[in-house]
Amino acid sequence: xxxxxxxxxxxxxxxxxxxxxxxxxxxxxxxxxxxxxxxxxxxxxxxxxxxxxxxxxxxxxxxxxxxxxxxxxxxxxxxxxxxxxxxxxxxxxxxxxxxxxxxxxxxxxxxxxxxxxxxxxxxxxxxxxxxxxxxxxxxxxxxxxxxxxxxxxxxxx
Amino acid sequence: xxxxxxxxxxxxxxxxxxxxxxxxxxxxxxxxxxxxxxxxxxxxxxxxxxxxxxxxxxxxxxxxxxxxxxxxxxxxxxxxxxxxxxxxxxxxxxxxxxxxxxxxxxxxxxxxxxxxxxxxxxxxxxxxxxxxxxxxxxxxxxxxxxxxxxxxxxxxxxxxxxxxxxxxxxxxxxxxxxxxxxxxxxxxxxxxxxxxxxxxxxxxxxxxxxxxxxxxxxxxxxxxxxxxxxxxxxxxxxxxxxxxxxxxxxxxxxxxxxxxxxxxxxxxxxxxxxxxxxxxxxxxxxxxxxxxxxxx
Numbered sequence: 001x002x003x004x005x006x007x008x009x010x011x012x013x014x015x016x017x018x019x020x021x022x023x024x025x026x027x028x029x030x031x032x033x034x035x036x037x038x039x040x041x042x043x044x045x046x047x048x049x050x051x052x053x054x055x056x057x058x059x060x061x062x063x064x065x066x067x068x069x070x071x072x073x074x075x076x077x078x079x080x081x082x083x084x085x086x087x088x089x090x091x092x093x094x095x096x097x098x099x100x101x102x103x104x105x106x107x108x109x110x111x112x113x114x115x116x117x118x119x120x121x122x123x124x125x126x127x128x129x130x131x132x133x134x135x136x137x138x139x140x141x142x143x144x145x146x147x148x149x150x151x152x153x154x155x156x157x
Numbered sequence: 158x159x160x161x162x163x164x165x166x167x168x169x170x171x172x173x174x175x176x177x178x179x180x181x182x183x184x185x186x187x188x189x190x191x192x193x194x195x196x197x198x199x200x201x202x203x204x205x206x207x208x209x210x211x212x213x214x215x216x217x218x219x220x221x222x223x224x225x226x227x228x229x230x231x232x233x234x235x236x237x238x239x240x241x242x243x244x245x246x247x248x249x250x251x252x253x254x255x256x257x258x259x260x261x262x263x264x265x266x267x268x269x270x271x272x273x274x275x276x277x278x279x280x281x282x283x284x285x286x287x288x289x290x291x292x293x294x295x296x297x298x299x300x301x302x303x304x305x306x307x308x309x310x311x312x313x314x315x316x317x318x319x320x321x322x323x324x325x326x327x328x329x330x331x332x333x334x335x336x337x338x339x340x341x342x343x344x345x346x347x348x349x350x351x352x353x354x355x356x357x358x359x360x361x362x363x364x365x366x367x368x369x370x371x372x373x374x375x376x377x378x379x380x381x382x383x384x385x386x387x388x389x390x391x392x393x394x395x396x397x398x399x400x401x402x403x404x405x406x407x408x409x410x411x412x413x414x415x416x417x418x419x420x421x422x423x424x425x426x427x428x429x430x431x432x433x434x435x436x437x438x439x440x441x442x443x444x445x446x447x448x449x450x451x452x453x
Contacts, residue, residue, distance in 0.1 A: 025261040030385065037384040038437050047263045059381070059432065075261050075381060083219050083264040133234035134227055137268045137286065140246055142254040150251040151387060154300070154440040 022061065022077040024049040027144060029077070031070035035060035042070045048081055214317075217327025219264060222317070225325050226284025228351070229358045230268075233280065233288060240271035240291070248449040252300065253287060253307045259385040262315045269307065277400050280362050281310035283320050294450050296400060300442035303450075305383055305393035312378035318371040319358050373424045380428055389439040390432075394425045 024045045033040040035057050045051070045065055051072065055062035060071045142150075240246060246269070253269040260267075267285040274290040281287045287310045289303070297303045313319070361367060367375070376393060384390040401418045429435050 025263060027258040027263045029259075036433055037381075037390070038433060073381060073385065075378060076259075076385075078261075080213065082262075083214065083216060085264050085266070128235035129228065129231035130235035131227075131231045133239060133270075134231045134286075137230065137234070137270045140250045140268065142247075142250050144254075144258060147251060147255040147258055151255045151440075154387070154442040154445070 020053045020079065022051050022053055022063070022079055023081045024051070024072075024076060025078050025082045026076045029072050031063075031065065031068060031072055032060075033070055035062070035071040039071070043068055045072065051077065053077075215327065218320075218325075219327070221327035222320050222325055223265070223284035225320075225354070225358075226282040226286050226314075228355050229282035229362070230284075230286035232355055232359060233272075233282065233286075233362070234270065237288075238273040239288075240273055242271070245449055246271060249289065249294075249303070249307070252304050253311070256304055256308050256311055256382055256386050256388075257285075259382055260311050260315050265314065267311060267314070277403060279306045279310050281313045282358065282362070283314060283317070283325060285314055287311065287314070296403065297396065297446060297450070298399075298443065299389075299392070300446040301383065301389040301392035301440065302396040303446060304386070304388045305379060305396050308379035308382040308386075308388075309375050309393065312375040312382065313367065313371070316371070316374055316378060318367050318375070319361055322361065322368070322371075323354055323357055325354070369420070373421065376421055376425055377428050380425060380434070381432075384432070384434060384439070387440055389441050390434040390437075391429065392441070394422060394429070397421055397425075 024047055027047050029045040029049075030041050031043040031045055033042055043065070049065060051061075051063035051065045053061050053063055054069065056074075059074050061074055061077055062069070062071050063077070249269045249271060253267055257265075257267045265285040267287060269287045269289070271294065272280075272288050272290045275292040276290055277292045277296050279287070279289040279293055287307060289306055289310075293306055294303060297306070319325070366372070379393055380390050383392055389395075397418050
């Protein structure tokens with residue numbers, strides 16, 4: 001009996017080490033009951049949620065999140081937490097809201113805080129660049145709530 | 158000699174062990190466990206190594222990607238006529254943003270524009286700049302197909318196809334990396350180096366096309382993205398088959414920058430079969446597309 005106990009104790013650390021921690025990379029990720037899109041949706045994980053990987057298939061991870069266990073698409077998980085959202089639009093030279101995993105590089109840091117704004121029209125050697133049009137493109141804002149409502153409305157159409 | 162005796166005793170059933178074998182048993186257990194878990198550890202190592210090669214990116218790299226992508230987007234909009242139809246642009250941005258919620262790179266904000274071009278095509282620049290032509294919009298029969306086109310371009314961005322091919326990095330490592338330094342410099346030489354990098358990106362987008370493997374990956378990711386977002390995951394395959402039947406210059410353009418349709422369809426068929434995506438009920442929102450696009 002003692003031997004069995006010793007065996008179990010000796011194997012325990014390795015069993016624990018086998019589980020890998022991953023993080024949700026998307027804004028949201030569906031936790032499914034089976035490794036299939038047609039399976040029942042158990043929950044919706046949020047960006048940067050931490051999960052423990054229990055099993056791996058070709059396109060899915062079986063994970064534990066808090067008290068729930070289910071399957072998440074491999075595309076949406078990574079061993080590293082997601083990068084912080086960058087803000088490099090006009091008038092905002094702060095470049096990053098936070099610097100959670102900044103790599104030491106004084107050159108890059110200095111460059112990153114420089115202004116991004118180019119003149120509206122630039123003639124380059126290979127053609128014209130229209131930054132005014134890029135500004136207009138960036139000015140169209142759709143909030144996540146609007147996007148979700150837009151998806152929900154599909155059933156009416 | 159002592160060790161040999163211990164081994165003999167350990168495996169001897171006839172004789173009672175002369176020494177306590179329990180420590181040896183525990184050690185053996187550790188060894189077996191190490192071997193058993195070795196493959197897992199090795200897989201993890203490979204995964205992290207892969208991620209280092211293709212996916213381990215830092216904040217500076219993200220800034221570099223967006224700034225570089227912005228330059229490429231400016232060049233695209235400087236060379237193409239684009240739509241100013243506010244309602245249609247907002248509609249496309251709603252579809253694209255909804256897809257991006259389920260895409261792997263939540264650190265990016267995606268932007269969508271419409272090019273006044275009759276060719277059936279769509280393009281994307283690093284950092285989240287996506288373009289779809291009027292010709293591509295007109296060929297779509299429902300909203301899921303428009304979503305499929307945008308999802309394919311989102312996938313090129315999310316999988317960093319141009320970023321990886323051109324080694325766009327925030328710090329100097331090799332090649333044309335250190336883009337933030339190039340963008341911040343007023344020196345002619347560094348601006349010329351940046352111009353060359355943008356030229357290469359434009360060549361990939363408009364002329365040479367992506368690597369075939371990247372195109373096929375974008376198709377797979379797009380189809381999964383459609384399914385994640387509740388759009389018909391068969392929409393991309395359906396659209397490609399229809400585009401294949403279109404004759405004239407519009408088809409030539411899409412064929413030049415994309416691998417042959419048969420190969421793409423075969424890959425999609427494989428994915429659809431493996432994931433059981435056929436025959437499921439998903440949204441197509443045909444009526445909503447008709448209201449926004451057909452009337453324009």
